[in-house]
Amino acid sequence: MAHDPRTVPSATISRLVTYLRIVTQLEQGGVRTTSSEYLAKEAQVSAFQIRKDLAYFGRFGTRGEGYTVPTLRREIERILGLTRQWRVAIVGVGRIGEALANYPNFRDYHFELKGLFDLDPAKVGRLVAGLEIKHLSELNRLVLEQGIDIGFITVPPKAAQDAADALVQAGIKGILNFAPTVIEVPREVHVEPVDFLAGLKRLSFYIINPQLKEELA
Amino acid sequence: MAHDPRTVPSATISRLVTYLRIVTQLEQGGVRTTSSEYLAKEAQVSAFQIRKDLAYFGRFGTRGEGYTVPTLRREIERILGLTRQWRVAIVGVGRIGEALANYPNFRDYHFELKGLFDLDPAKVGRLVAGLEIKHLSELNRLVLEQGIDIGFITVPPKAAQDAADALVQAGIKGILNFAPTVIEVPREVHVEPVDFLAGLKRLSFYIINPQLKEELA
DNA sequence: ATATGTGAATTGATTCACAGCG
DNA sequence: CGCTGTGAATCAATTCACATAT
Structure with missing residues (x-):
């Protein structure tokens, strides 16, 4: 079982998401066991890092053996809160909002689109991805x-x-912010930025400064 | 002038992008000078952090006065390599690729869409955002x-x-990767992931662990 | 008087080496 | 014997305090 730790690097959480993707693929491929070494290669991090990241939350492997794939998959899902379904609303049904609503991988096991909202009266009432846009x-x-x-x-x-x-x-608990701007919210609401323009500008910097390698969170 | 430093935290680069957005807005609003204090409030970081981040690249302010907005804007653009235009190609013209091609802020001053590519013969030849999709x-x-x-x-x-x-x-220098997977590239090519599914899963974690606050890179 | 720039101190994250278990 | 799990050591980033410049 888990530690329920007081502090975890946010980079660890990003990496756990990557590990989950890798073990899920292994599981779908019918692989039964894996190792920190293998996961490290796939995730492009060190094996130390993998073991340390997992150690924040408990012990999930068998010494001398490695990790049982379905167990590890289930445990990482539990750590990330993906044992339940999350219900999502999209505010702003422009091109990006509409593309996201229709994104096939979006109806992931864990996320369900439940509402589309816009201010534009011309959009309200239209049907997108099987949902009516509301004001x-x-x-x-x-x-x-x-x-x-x-x-x-x-x-x-x-x-x-x-x-x-x-x-x-409206009482939402988390926000995925695709707009290229910093938003202010109360402490109890969490915001994740998804900003491709910022990514582009970081790219620009690293292209003209090739000696500086980024380590990706 | 600049230091041309051997090492800069990658979080500093992300923050510079934010500072650039803020000073650009100030400049458009006709504001002539600002301070680390003001930028700190807008970017939701400490004033120390702002001064330290800028110090990696040189001295851009005036003691006792603050920063001259147009100068600082120009200097941050120079640091990030945004004095030139970057030419961009999109590989994969599905919904996301098409939404990006048409994104109005994309034809930013610094980025220009020059090619659209797909493998699907049904898509090749179609016109999107004024460009013909190529194989x-x-x-x-x-x-x-x-x-x-x-x-x-x-x-x-x-x-x-x-x-x-x-x-x-094809000899590209940088990649913005919207696919939810880790890609392998030679050391000299830089990759920036833009992964909203990963962002969603991080959100999930921070919603169920509200005591753990993320500091955003 | 005031706000920047920066070495020093602190805090945090990653790497390492090996102890612990199967 | 092999591979995980983890305290200790190293390395990196942030915070601080104040010297410095205008």
């Missing part, structure tokens, strides 16, 4: 009714803070 | 002809490594 004024009600936990912000940068405020007001 | 077999030629520097990978996860190989083979 943002209905957010509070539908978050409550549908038990929505997570909101995507896919509005233009200037509208991002308003979208965040609306989501917070 | 991936034409990548080498067009990267050379168009002077393309950066590739986006927006193909399904299983095709991502092949897309990466094709881009590397």
Whole structure:
């Protein structure tokens, strides 16, 4: 069982997501056991790192043997909170919002799209990915009714803070922010930025400074 | 002028991108000077952090005064390599690839879309964002002809490594990888992952572990 | 007087080496 | 004997305090 640790590097959480992807693939391929060595190669980190990352949460392997793939997969899912389904709403049904709503891997086992919201009256009522777009004024009600936990912000940068405020007001617990701007939220709401323009600008820096290698979180 | 430092934390580069966005907004609003204090508040970091981040690259402020907005904007752009235009190709014109091609902020000052590639014969020849989709077999030629520097990978996860190989083979210098998988490239090619599914799973973890606050790189 | 720039101190993360178990 | 699990050592990043410049 677990430690329930007081502190975990956020880079560890990012890596756990990668490890989960790798063991899930192994499991689908019918592989029964694996090792920190193998996972390290696939995730492009050191084997030490893998063992240390897992050690924050407990002991999941067998000494001399390695890890049992289905067990490790299940344990990492439990650590990441992927034993339950998360219900998601998208605020801003432009091209990005619509592409995300239709993204086939999105209806992952763990995430379910439950609402689409926009301010534009021309969009409200339209059907996207089998859901009717609602006006943002209905957010509070539908978050409550549908038990929505997570909101995507896919509005233009200037509208991002308003979208965040609306989501917070509606009682959402986490936000995936696709807008290229820092948003302010209360301490208890978590925000993950997904900012490809920022990624591009980091790329630009590392291309002109090839001697500086980034270690990716 | 600059230090040209041997080592810079990658978190510093991410923060510089944020600072750039903030000073650009200030400049557009006609503000002439600012301070580490103000930038800190906007970027949600400490003022120490801002001054230290900038100090890796030189001295850009005036003691007792603060920073001159247009100067700081220009200097951060120079640091990030945004004094030149970067030419971009998109590999994989599915929903995400198409949404990116049409994203209005994409034709930023510094990035220019120069090629769209796919393997699907049904897509080749179609016009998207004013560009004709080419077959991936034409990548080498067009990267050379168009002077393309950066590739986006927006193909399904299983095709991502092949897309990466094709881009590397064509002589690309940097990759923005939207596929949820770790790709292998030679040391001299830089990869930035843009993985919203990973972001969602990190969110899941931080929602069920609210006592653990992430400090965002 | 005021806000930057920076060495020193502290805190945090990664690497290592090997103890612990199967 | 092999591979995990983990305290200790190293390395890196952030915070601090204040000297410095205007």
